[in-house]
Amino acid sequence: MPTSLTYTLVITGAPWTSQAPQTALAFARELVSAGHQVDRVFLYGDGIHLASALSTPPSDERHWPREWSEFLAENGVPAVACIASALRRGLVDEAEQARYELTGSNLRPPFEIAGLGEWVEGNMKSDRVIYFHGSV
Amino acid sequence: MSTLIVVDQAPYGSWAGREALDMTLSLAAFDQPAALLFTGAGVNWLRKHQAPEDIGQKSVEKNLAAAPIFGVEEILADATACQRYGLTEDNMIAGTSMVTDTSATLNSHQQVVFAG
Numbered sequence: 001m002p003t004s005l006t007y008t009l010v011i012t013g014a015p016w017t018s019q020a021p022q023t024a025l026a027f028a029r030e031l032v033s034a035g036h037q038v039d040r041v042f043l044y045g046d047g048i049h050l051a052s053a054l055s056t057p058p059s060d061e062r063h064w065p066r067e068w069s070e071f072l073a074e075n076g077v078p079a080v081a082c083i084a085s086a087l088r089r090g091l092v093d094e095a096e097q098a099r100y101e102l103t104g105s106n107l108r109p110p111f112e113i114a115g116l117g118e119w120v121e122g123n124m125k126s127d128r129v130i131y132f133h134g135s136v
Numbered sequence: 137m138s139t140l141i142v143v144d145q146a147p148y149g150s151w152a153g154r155e156a157l158d159m160t161l162s163l164a165a166f167d168q169p170a171a172l173l174f175t176g177a178g179v180n181w182l183r184k185h186q187a188p189e190d191i192g193q194k195s196v197e198k199n200l201a202a203a204p205i206f207g208v209e210e211i212l213a214d215a216t217a218c219q220r221y222g223l224t225e226d227n228m229i230a231g232t233s234m235v236t237d238t239s240a241t242l243n244s245h246q247q248v249v250f251a252g
Binding site: 012044045084085115116117119120121123124129131133 | 137139151152155158159162163165166168247249250
């Protein structure tokens, strides 16, 4: 049995609607501290709201998008928001802003926007794929 | 490695099922074995003659009918749920198979993904 496993984390619940991003962050931190590797994070459905650069919670509340992006940067973990989910819900990077001639872009680095192929690849390569859903 | 995508919510009430279908189709597009299991209120996805245009949605019937063409291996329906919702072969879209033992179905796949 390997002592270290690789993980893909899929988040489908939005921050401030569900607990999914917070639970996933706690899980990701535990993985790293236990010597496991987070291969990638994939945001899908409402989960893409985690990657918004415009979320502005009151200053005495936890800022989940910022905490997540700090975790990703510190640990060199790639994170991708599904492009179809993102565009429908108003999350765009500069390339999509230009493509659709939109008034702004709002993707928080180091999150990126890409297709479901990223999730498929995680499904193929990681030892474990763990889902963090909101309520339906 | 086979992946089973489970849809247990009725169509059109949320976007989760539609996004689960997109996941299934994208696995198939990358030549990964994928199957769909509809259970609970989710079996209503498989009803013939859906007409959601009046509520501003596109019918999922065509997407489902296309799933086998795109390489989705199986479209499975929980027989007990079908009975509860009055679904029989006559009023279900073609190409679906009934399963009576859903836990055996879950166990026969390496990965099981529930629609969010």
